[in-house]
Amino acid sequence: MPATPSAPTGTHQDLQFHQADPAQQQAELAAGLQATPASVSPKFFYDRLGSHLFDAITELPEYYPTRTEAAIFGQWLPDMAARLPARAVWIDLGAGSCAKAARLFGTVRPAAYLPVDISAAYLSQALEPLRREHPDLPMLGIGQDFSVQWALPAPAVHWLERLGLRGAPRCVFYPGSSIGNFGPDEALRLLRDAHAVCRQGGAGSGLLIGVDRVKAPEVLEPAYDDALGVTAAFNRNLLLHVNRQLGSDFDPAAWDHVAFYNRIESRIEMHLSARSPQTVSWPGGSRRFAAGERIHTEHSYKWEPAAFADLLQRAGFATPLHWTDARGWFSVFWAPA
Ligand SMILES: C[S@@+](CC[C@H](N)C(=O)[O-])C[C@H]1O[C@@H](n2cnc3c(N)ncnc32)[C@H](O)[C@@H]1O
Numbered sequence: 001m002p003a004t005p006s007a008p009t010g011t012h013q014d015l016q017f018h019q020a021d022p023a024q025q026q027a028e029l030a031a032g033l034q035a036t037p038a039s040v041s042p043k044f045f046y047d048r049l050g051s052h053l054f055d056a057i058t059e060l061p062e063y064y065p066t067r068t069e070a071a072i073f074g075q076w077l078p079d080m081a082a083r084l085p086a087r088a089v090w091i092d093l094g095a096g097s098c099a100k101a102a103r104l105f106g107t108v109r110p111a112a113y114l115p116v117d118i119s120a121a122y123l124s125q126a127l128e129p130l131r132r133e134h135p136d137l138p139m140l141g142i143g144q145d146f147s148v149q150w151a152l153p154a155p156a157v158h159w160l161e162r163l164g165l166r167g168a169p170r171c172v173f174y175p176g177s178s179i180g181n182f183g184p185d186e187a188l189r190l191l192r193d194a195h196a197v198c199r200q201g202g203a204g205s206g207l208l209i210g211v212d213r214v215k216a217p218e219v220l221e222p223a224y225d226d227a228l229g230v231t232a233a234f235n236r237n238l239l240l241h242v243n244r245q246l247g248s249d250f251d252p253a254a255w256d257h258v259a260f261y262n263r264i265e266s267r268i269e270m271h272l273s274a275r276s277p278q279t280v281s282w283p284g285g286s287r288r289f290a291a292g293e294r295i296h297t298e299h300s301y302k303w304e305p306a307a308f309a310d311l312l313q314r315a316g317f318a319t320p321l322h323w324t325d326a327r328g329w330f331s332v333f334w335a336p337a
Pocket residue numbers: 042043046051054058066093094095096097100116117118119144145146147175176177178
């Protein structure tokens with residue numbers, strides 16, 4: 001249930017909408033754990049430790065997406081900037097550390113920056129140094145869950161209005177191929193929501209989105225199952241987060257990290273697999289797991305560029321442009337609204 005934040009007044013503010021209703025979250029977690037097969041939404045990866053572990057993953061030799069996307073921006077940013085709207089309101093979906101958007105500020109010169117993330121505490125911490133570095137750039141951190149539906153919250157629209165930016169062009173920025181965490185139907189829903197947010201802005205608005213591409217499993221699988229075990233720690237940390245949210249008694253050491261490429265579905269699947277038979281309990285419920293039984297924790301869909309361009313157009317965007325790297329591993333799309 002959204003919190004009712006006080007209206008932001010200054011140019012540097014945070015809004016906290018994701019004061020998730022604990023009862024609702026517990027019901028969602030219990031239902032997922034009691035289903036067959038059991039599952040927990042990937043949004044539960046991102047407590048504070050999970051956000052730090054994700055940042056560590058991006059440094060791993062096997063994790064090519066962050067480096068490859070950065071190389072595309074490194075090579076093509078002037079070309080991209082020529083097509084992006086000037087003095088736009090940048091809305092960064094799943095901003096995390098905000099580092100990716102911040103690297104573009106010098107070139108794209110946004111009029112305001114609105115990062116959105118479910119991990120509100122981490123976002124607020126990430127914004128502190130950014131605000132010191134860019135004292136003249138208005139920033140509004142938004143703690144929000146966009147997994148079911150997404151719109152810019154009314155206080156954020158009022159904040160833009162007070163800055164005289166209500167009719168400014170909007171650039172919704174969704175890098176990192178996080179769109180891959182959504183299946184094709186859910187991805188279409190989120191892209192439609194992003195299109196509506198863009199259309200509420202001025203002429204020239206659009207979506208700048210990073211998308212990971214179909215490639216050999218020999219490249220894909222190590223990126224989600226690294227030699228140092230950082231992705232395994234990231235996956236198991238979800239159990240600690242669930243313990244706090246649900247009051248459950250998962251022992252992370254009793255679960256193995258499993259990641260593999262499902263060619264038919266074009267997606268990496270991450271699971272946790274019970275090392276031995278065990279019962280996990282929480283107030284009001286329990287689940288018996290057999291040895292080897294899994295909890296599904298993440299999908300990461302990989303796209304062919306033509307199929308993703310089609311998805312963008314089905315969401316309402318005009319024909320997109322896209323840039324890629326020399327190996328054709330990753331694509332960045334600019335989809336005018
Ligand atoms: C894979 S990280 C990407 C971070 C950064 N944008 C990047 O590309 O490196 C995904 C980010 O999205 C946030 N996130 C995941 N699910 C979310 C949801 N349902 N609503 C809002 N933010 C979410 C996470 O907290 C995390 O910061």
